[in-house]
Amino acid sequence: MTITLNRLCVSTVMCYLRNILTFLFLAGIATASWAEQREFNLTIDEVAIEVAPGFTNKVFAFNGQVPGPLIHVKEGDDVMVHVSNNTTLPHTIHWHGINQTGSWQHDGVPGFTQEAIQPGESYTYKFNVDRPGSLWYHCHVDVWEHVAIRGMWGPIIVDPKNPSALEKEVTLDAILMLSTWQSPYASVYGKGGSPQDVSDYFSVNAKSFPFTQPIRVKKGDVLRMRFYGAGDETHQMHMHGHDMLITHKDGYPLASPYYVDTVPVGPGERYDVIVKMDNPGLFIMHDHVDKHMTNNGASMGGPMTVFEYEGVKMNDWYTWKNKVYDPNFFYSVSLTQGYGLFNSAPFMGKIVEQGKRRR
Amino acid sequence: MTITLNRLCVSTVMCYLRNILTFLFLAGIATASWAEQREFNLTIDEVAIEVAPGFTNKVFAFNGQVPGPLIHVKEGDDVMVHVSNNTTLPHTIHWHGINQTGSWQHDGVPGFTQEAIQPGESYTYKFNVDRPGSLWYHCHVDVWEHVAIRGMWGPIIVDPKNPSALEKEVTLDAILMLSTWQSPYASVYGKGGSPQDVSDYFSVNAKSFPFTQPIRVKKGDVLRMRFYGAGDETHQMHMHGHDMLITHKDGYPLASPYYVDTVPVGPGERYDVIVKMDNPGLFIMHDHVDKHMTNNGASMGGPMTVFEYEGVKMNDWYTWKNKVYDPNFFYSVSLTQGYGLFNSAPFMGKIVEQGKRRR
Amino acid sequence: MTITLNRLCVSTVMCYLRNILTFLFLAGIATASWAEQREFNLTIDEVAIEVAPGFTNKVFAFNGQVPGPLIHVKEGDDVMVHVSNNTTLPHTIHWHGINQTGSWQHDGVPGFTQEAIQPGESYTYKFNVDRPGSLWYHCHVDVWEHVAIRGMWGPIIVDPKNPSALEKEVTLDAILMLSTWQSPYASVYGKGGSPQDVSDYFSVNAKSFPFTQPIRVKKGDVLRMRFYGAGDETHQMHMHGHDMLITHKDGYPLASPYYVDTVPVGPGERYDVIVKMDNPGLFIMHDHVDKHMTNNGASMGGPMTVFEYEGVKMNDWYTWKNKVYDPNFFYSVSLTQGYGLFNSAPFMGKIVEQGKRRR
Structure with missing residues (x-):
């Protein structure tokens, strides 16, 4: 469009005309269109x-x-x-x-x-x-x-x-990017990832438990989670206590959504799930690939979170009782702040x- | 309930009364309620x-x-x-x-x-x-x-x-729990399962071929198989000679069931399939992850079974010609015996x- | 049909009629038949x-x-x-x-x-x-x-x-058999494939990039790709620039086809996808299991292809600018040549x- 209009600009009058046309064109975009x-x-x-x-x-x-x-x-x-x-x-x-x-x-x-x-x-x-x-x-x-x-x-x-009608019901959004790490190459740029190499840490949003974060909800919330297979292995995300409805595959809406309690997320794939948060308590979600639940075999770790309902009493022995909470760990805050690019300090x-x- | 009623039975009259109460109680269950x-x-x-x-x-x-x-x-x-x-x-x-x-x-x-x-x-x-x-x-x-x-x-x-109408047609039920083993840790409690460890035996209901069992059927049977990803790898269960209809994922009914001949079963997942047994013969079902079909690389093994139709003549060279049959290996017998908890001696x-x- | 006809056979005349009807019915099958x-x-x-x-x-x-x-x-x-x-x-x-x-x-x-x-x-x-x-x-x-x-x-x-109506629209067919290799056993028959062995080459139709081939298309083509999990790992085939509609699983038509940009293809499985080729350019398709994109860790490789649209100008630095093209690498030519068995010299x-x- 701009190129076509520029071709008009071979005299002052024509340039003036071009400017008016350009203005009208852009104004048209602004008023008649959602695109920006x-x-x-x-x-x-x-x-x-x-x-x-x-x-x-x-x-x-x-x-x-x-x-x-x-x-x-x-x-x-x-x-x-x-x-x-x-x-x-x-x-x-x-x-x-x-x-x-x-x-x-x-x-x-x-x-x-x-x-x-x-x-x-x-x-x-x-x-x-x-x-x-x-x-x-x-x-x-x-x-x-x-x-x-x-x-x-x-x-x-x-x-x-x-x-969709169901998407409009969503009250809380979360993004979960699942991935893999290979500690022998942690400090060596330019190496790693060969077929013989073994991934030994597993994470959601680049953190392994206990460095991950809870998802705080209240009864009645409609939670959408977007799972990404960002690393090099398949993750089997199991949510406790709730029915996950898979609504989208790779961003495409499914004609026939289906319920699961464990969603397999392979490299490159995305699954959107929508969950009615109707069961107050403390419920975990984790990768059901058992070896992904350790940090290099040494302790419990990996891609794990807890759904913490508002008002539920935490026991003294609750692992995350004194957790410093970051409400944006799953991009939930950024996703409410309109359009743009959002950096995240943590x-x-x-x-x-x-x-x-x-x- | 039974315990409470038994305490009443300290005299003949009271025992008689107990029996009447027990009868009324059980009758009440039968008529008024499904939950127990x-x-x-x-x-x-x-x-x-x-x-x-x-x-x-x-x-x-x-x-x-x-x-x-x-x-x-x-x-x-x-x-x-x-x-x-x-x-x-x-x-x-x-x-x-x-x-x-x-x-x-x-x-x-x-x-x-x-x-x-x-x-x-x-x-x-x-x-x-x-x-x-x-x-x-x-x-x-x-x-x-x-x-x-x-x-x-x-x-x-x-x-x-x-x-569903199709579920009501089922004449034979089988449960298949698929899993993994690591022989280096076979006798060492408290170790194994790290990302670097390699699973080297693979099983259905904790047995690898030839320790697995056939599934005996007759023409006209409607077989439901419930696959469980109980271990740490994905199994690709391929049934020969029949169309498997996937009806449930993780126990949830699918709005749009679909046919497969190979069902991928990842850790934590369950798939129910219903199969019309209409093709008399000896057909195997096995994990199509090829390495899962060996016992530690030494011989044929892994999660495998054979559908043995009633009346089919077995050849002399048939591997399981003299197999001692356990009709409950896939819980098929226990599943016909009402509700409760069922131990299994084998x-x-x-x-x-x-x-x-x-x- | 037979049952209905049998009900007619309550007298000699009716049985005679039934036999004639049965003959005509079966003759109809025989003359109208497509089987060979x-x-x-x-x-x-x-x-x-x-x-x-x-x-x-x-x-x-x-x-x-x-x-x-x-x-x-x-x-x-x-x-x-x-x-x-x-x-x-x-x-x-x-x-x-x-x-x-x-x-x-x-x-x-x-x-x-x-x-x-x-x-x-x-x-x-x-x-x-x-x-x-x-x-x-x-x-x-x-x-x-x-x-x-x-x-x-x-x-x-x-x-x-x-x-189906959509299948009839297909103008170009491709078969993609995905598999694995283990170089330590490349020249040793009778060994390899044990649980401890590591696959280190990955291929489509037995070739790893750069030995693979492009898929040449023109705008308006309707491309069907049939993915096969022929080897021992799951491949995550990601097509750039287009919407892949999964229409069949293991050869069975899906009642509810769904769009993806990444299709997981496990051992033993087949997925048919149909793609409207409406976006001229040079777009790649590759396995999104990242380690599958190397040839034994040494360089870029693995199951990869490029969709080359007719008429798109190739840059001098285009990797496959001087590629010798084999139009039958994905069996596309053989699939147009009627029925039979088709050897392939390459x-x-x-x-x-x-x-x-x-x-």
Whole structure:
């Protein structure tokens, strides 16, 4: 459109006309349309995060955090993202679930849709968001390391133009990105993720129990949880005490939703579940892959949370009785704050010093 | 109730009265109510079971057996279970699929809903069964060892108040609990199940082929199989010669059942399938994860069975030609015997001697 | 029909009438019928295939190729297959998805439905194909080696009598058989596939990137892809830029198809997806199990392809700019050539010399 209009601008009169046309065109977008232009910045930095007690891992972190910042937009929005690679290795960003209609060059696959973004370089992605749902973004360079064990992923939530009646009932939202870690490579960039390597820590939103957080609810809440298979193994998320209705697969609504108490979430997949919180108490949710419930075999750990109902008395021996609560650990607060890109301080890592960057 | 009434029986007249009261009480159950009170006892013992030829594993066994006894109740029943821990390590019981409506303290999660049951101690769980389907119970302490490789699980079948037309057609029921073993820890309590450990035996109802059993059917049978992911890996159950209709996931009926010939059963999950047995012959069913079909790489093994139709002639070379048949290996007999808790002698292990308990 | 007609037979005249009606009815079936007799030959040979650059694996190959030849038939056909075992180990063929109605002895399970076909011996399988869909054939002897890491599998496509409206729209067909390899056993027949062994190469149609091929399409194509879990791990196939509609599971049509961008394909399973190719560009599809995207940890590899739309300009840095294209890599050409058995020269291996056969 802009290009077409610019061609009109060959004389002053025509330029004036162009400006009027441009104004009317943009005004038309503003009044007649839900779609908006969104412009975001993402850096990629080398930082270290503490995944579990005593276990710190060097990561490539979007805006310095793992998981990456929430990108919250609406179906139909035009999005522009400026990416700066401040790390020592090349990267790209693939926008998983964005169909890139008419914009395949922005799909983020090195050697196929673009050349990788080299250390110190920047790149701008532009695309229209024509698919609603639970999407995400992640690096597409050396995925067995960068995605599987270096935390290069973050959520994109695209609100649908026409949510279902059940979706409209949701009172509380949570995002749960499940992933894997390999402690032998925790401090060695450029290695790990080979078929012979063994993942030994497992996490939700990059933390293993007891570093995870509860989900505080009240009776009557309608909770939507969006599970992401962000790492390299399948997680079997089992919620106690409630019926989970699977409503979406990979962001697509199911014609025939179904109830489960255990949802298998494999690498790359997303499952949305909606749960009526009608059973006050303290109920846990955890990965039913038993070995995922330890931190490197040494103690109880892994992707686990507790649903803490308002008003339920906690016993003295309750493990999280004195837990310092972060209401945004599952992005629940950010998701209520309109559209945009939302950084999250608690997910920030500590900058890896230059001299210590390389092995 | 019975105990209370028995206390009345201190004279002939009172005994007569008791009998009349008992009759009226039981008649009342029959006419006015479907829900009942059920009271069960479970011990946890240290025994050793022979999983495969030459492979014996120390387990923590409910009532001395693996899998644990069948608990068969009706939707709406009130259940009380007295648990005695006769082992050297702490345990709890989580009732997987029971929603614990109003009874979250009975959910069986150590440090969250209760303190673990210490060696020598007892504990009583009470809950209402308000969800029908294929449920189960398992320990929730150190699950990577106790659930993944020590056999601490058993089935709970909750009959629905309103079964579907297809469910009413079922003529034969089978329960198949799939799981994993790690022979390096077979005789060492308190170890195993870490991310680095490798499962090397795979079983259905705690036996690997050839220790498994056939399922004997006749043409016209409608067979329901309930698959449980009780161990730590996903099993891909492939039935030969028949169409399996998946009707339930985790005990919940599917709005849109679908046919498969291979059903993936991950840790924590249950799938009910209903199969019209209309193809006389000898057809096997097995895990299609190929490595699961060996016993520690040494020979053919794993979770496998054969559907043996009545009247089919067995060849001389048929592997199970002289098999000693146990019609209750898949709980098929117990499931026809009304409601209650059903121990199963063939699943019983041998008591581990005290002096040999610890490594 | 027969029952209804039998009710007519209450007098001699009526019985005569019934017989005429029965004859006409059966004649109608015979003249209007679509079923045919098909007779095929399969050898099993010891050959070596190059799976990835620098990685050659000894296999047991049907007609000398991996994957095996396409068998393309129609629902209702009668099939006869003569098998000759030219290898040094015993084999059978199981026809995965063929129900073997009335022909259980042809199900191909050694020790259960037949004795294994010894080296140098032949065997003939006969069965009716009464189930349409994406079926396959594979060895059933020592599956942890022969199926998991020796390539003993090939596709059977059975066209349905009554395809759905959407199936009729398909303009391009592709078969993708996903599998695993273990390089330590690449040249050692009779070993590998144990629970402790680690798969280190991953492939589609027995090739790892960059030895895989693109799928060339034009805008408006309706592409059906049939994914097969032929090896020993679950693959998470993620297609970029398009909506995949899962229409069939294990060859059975789903009553409620659903969209995904990532389809989990476990061992033994098949998923049919139909995709409207409406987004010109270069979009990749790959396994989202990150470790599957390397060739033994050394470089980018694994089961990957690119959808290359007609007319899209390729950049100079495009990885496959000078790729020699094989339009039949996904059996797309063979599938347009009517019914029969279709060998595929590019899948042929090199004969293993007798003296080098044994370790």
